[in-house]
Amino acid sequence: MKASGHPPQAPAFDDVFSARLEDLFKWRRDVRRFRPDPVPSGLLENLVALAAIAPSVGNCQPWRFVSVASPARREDVIANFSACNADALADYEGERAALYARLKLSGLREAPAHLAVFSDHATEAGAGLGRKTMPETLDYSVVAAIHTFWLAARARGLGVGWVSILDPHRLARSLDAEPGWKLIAYLCVGFPQEEHLDPELERAHWQERLDHPSRLLRR
Numbered sequence: 001m002k003a004s005g006h007p008p009q010a011p012a013f014d015d016v017f018s019a020r021l022e023d024l025f026k027w028r029r030d031v032r033r034f035r036p037d038p039v040p041s042g043l044l045e046n047l048v049a050l051a052a053i054a055p056s057v058g059n060c061q062p063w064r065f066v067s068v069a070s071p072a073r074r075e076d077v078i079a080n081f082s083a084c085n086a087d088a089l090a091d092y093e094g095e096r097a098a099l100y101a102r103l104k105l106s107g108l109r110e111a112p113a114h115l116a117v118f119s120d121h122a123t124e125a126g127a128g129l130g131r132k133t134m135p136e137t138l139d140y141s142v143v144a145a146i147h148t149f150w151l152a153a154r155a156r157g158l159g160v161g162w163v164s165i166l167d168p169h170r171l172a173r174s175l176d177a178e179p180g181w182k183l184i185a186y187l188c189v190g191f192p193q194e195e196h197l198d199p200e201l202e203r204a205h206w207q208e209r210l211d212h213p214s215r216l217l218r219r
Helices: 015-027 043-051 071-089 094-102 137-155 168-174
Strands: 063-067 113-120 159-163 181-190
Touching (some): 015 137, 043 063, 063 137, 071 094, 137 159, 137 181, 168 181
Antiparallel strands (some): 063 113, 113 181
């Protein structure tokens, strides 16, 4: 069928939708405590497809999502985390060290789904557009896809936890990542045990939300 030549009509997002969207932003939490229930079949694929709608520099779409299901590979990720976490704890002293030791910083054992997200630095898509002066925009594009995935998962009742206390090079070797892939995030995904509007690090008195007098600066 021949195209009509007319662009599609953009949807109207009313005040009700905007309010619900604001709720979604507020209730997106970094989850560490998961129920054992499996993620429904096909849902991860659907969420990754939504994540791929995210913007990317030069439309290069450099995100590479890897589902980690092998028990042996997961155990290596957990060992990786444990070693890095011990090193991180050694950097703190006194009350801060005691508080750090009490924090739950991963849901690697409990989460039914694990996703490693890489940035493909070897991609030829996009022909390098927009990256000559700021090559880091390649990785920023992957972060945009991760945030899109996170919001989409929250809308479907899933929780996501970003585990950053890892040796990225060891993890890339553990997962047989392609040459040129850079680890951006390791995500635990599953249904949360409990729901909270405030971040866990606020509840644990690690870091309160900063009350900046102005988040938008004008020059």
